[in-house]
Amino acid sequence: MGGWGGFGGVWGDGEEGVRFDSTSLAAVIRVAGELMEVRVGLGVQCMGIKSGLCGHGFVLTGLVSLYSKCGDVDTARFLFEQIERPDFVSWNAMISGYSCNGETESAVRLFRELLHSGGEANSSTIVGLLPVFSPFGHLELCRCIHGFAVKSGVDSNVSVSTALTTVYSRLNEIEFATQLFDEAPEKSLESWNAMISGYTQNGLTEMAISLFRRMQTLKVQPNPVTITSILSACAQLGAVTLGKWVHELIVRENFQSNIYVSTALIDMYAKCGSIREAQILFDTMPEKNVVSWNAMISGYGLHGLGHEALRLFDEMSKAGVSPNGVTFLAALYACSHAGLVREGEKIFQLMSDYGITRGPEHYACLVDLFGRAGKLEEALEFIKGMPVEPGPAEWGALLGACMVHKNKALAQIASDNLFKLDSESVGYHVLLSNIHSSDGNYREAAMVRQAVKKRKMSKAPGCTLIEIGETVYTFISGDRSHPQSTAIYAMLEKLMGKMREAGFQPETDMALHDVEEEEKEQMVKVHSEKLAIAFGLINTKPGTEITIIKNLRVCLDCHNWTKFMSKLTQTGMPVMKLVPTTDGSTNKATVYAGVPEKGDTGKNLGVSEWLSEALRPLKGKGRRGKGGLAQHQGTDVLHVKEAMDVAKALASLKSS
């Protein structure tokens, strides 16, 4: 039990006089647990053993908590059993220990034991029992616990209602969460934070922001936790104006030193297109953890700055921060999108040196690296040579690449394998359907579509966001719900006319021709990105920078359309610049507006009602990261595969 030498200085060996008892020991253990200072905690435990105080209930309870926090529930349980007469705090500590470590069943079993032994459950017991860290698959249980809380009258307790709000949010049951929050008789800052974060992580970003505004109105002061969630919402939404306002608030309140806040700020700027701003913030960060590095590397990747991403990857190790799986994924993504095939392979090899296990996402990213660069055979060879069985992600990546490079034979191989593994995934069905129709095989394309319909599968609708002034507007394909709809379509007509005159040819290869009437109509609908761009051109002054953000990949036609427009620089036409630019992978384009239409410029449109309606299909996207539930399903993977055609589009843009 060596290595807690620093401790001697505090209670120096030779210094007499200061005696400690079970109380001070328990207090120090608690602090050690909070700070995750395992060694200090263990040191205190040694002192306890030496002084014979370790048998004391308070001390043991503190240790139960400490070991639980460190993930060692077995030791915690052992210590719990040493407590002669455990009080309710001891029980709560052990129940919550199980729950925090994902051992939900054991937590429930112990809870039952507590009730059987005649013990009482108070609000803290409920809070500790709720599986907030591993809620997946436990909706029924949460409802039961909720019911128990109501019956025992503790549901009005702030901690209980906050914990319930959190757990329902993480189960994507946002209606339950909202109801609980609204009906809570008392709201703490934590309650507000739980609800805002719940909205953010379910993709209901505008709800998060509107709740934040309500908080401001009620003069509830936000703290760094609030700010972190709001920044995440801004990042998802591309709401850079609000993001900048929040940045000012951060400076005013001195929140910059909080690592969560500054990392979220970097992520927000990168995702909103201001990579330079993100970089400045990153460079001036006094302390960076692995998440900060990952955010910055991802940001570079998103902007097609592959070499910058790799430079950072190298610097990171030198700075003494070890990369993790996400770091490698971000670096591979950056290589893939910048066409750095050899570099990407090297990074992939490097993973074993760092002892990091390769997941399906890493393999798929490498398939994407080859596929995007047109090295389809190499991609197939790679899949065949994989040490683990290739899954839907890898075949999906290959299929996507085949679609872009129009390789029917390989696409067949990829899709055969894919459907064997993942016949439920909608994204791939759409991809396959498009391959068939691009080949003129409309009957097969229609059959695939039919299969999709039969299974009642649905795909997240394409949705484009644009910020004008301080409002974010949302467009879906064929949208006519906007008050300025007529002007938008007129603008599009005008642009199309000019472009055709200049020789623009729409990309129709991927369109479905021989399908049902209803679906044909679907194809005729104008994609949301064009609508958003037209809307932006109408509502901004000449020369204004407009950024659009899409939830899915920008289609080939829309990319070509934007690219073509960028060439048209004569007076009277909009001057456009593709922003991510070198790879387009961010589904983001920045447009410099030309001459706006007369009339409705700058009007306040008040479309917030239908905005939330339009975003409804995007909800329930699930909580990221925590809980270990893989979110790599159909559309997500498709989303990752995006923009393979962009590399080509940009190559031709460069050469022209």
Add this chain to the structure above:
DNA sequence: CTAGGGTTAG
């Protein structure tokens, strides 16, 4: 005194 709710990267 000992237990308990909210935060960043893919």
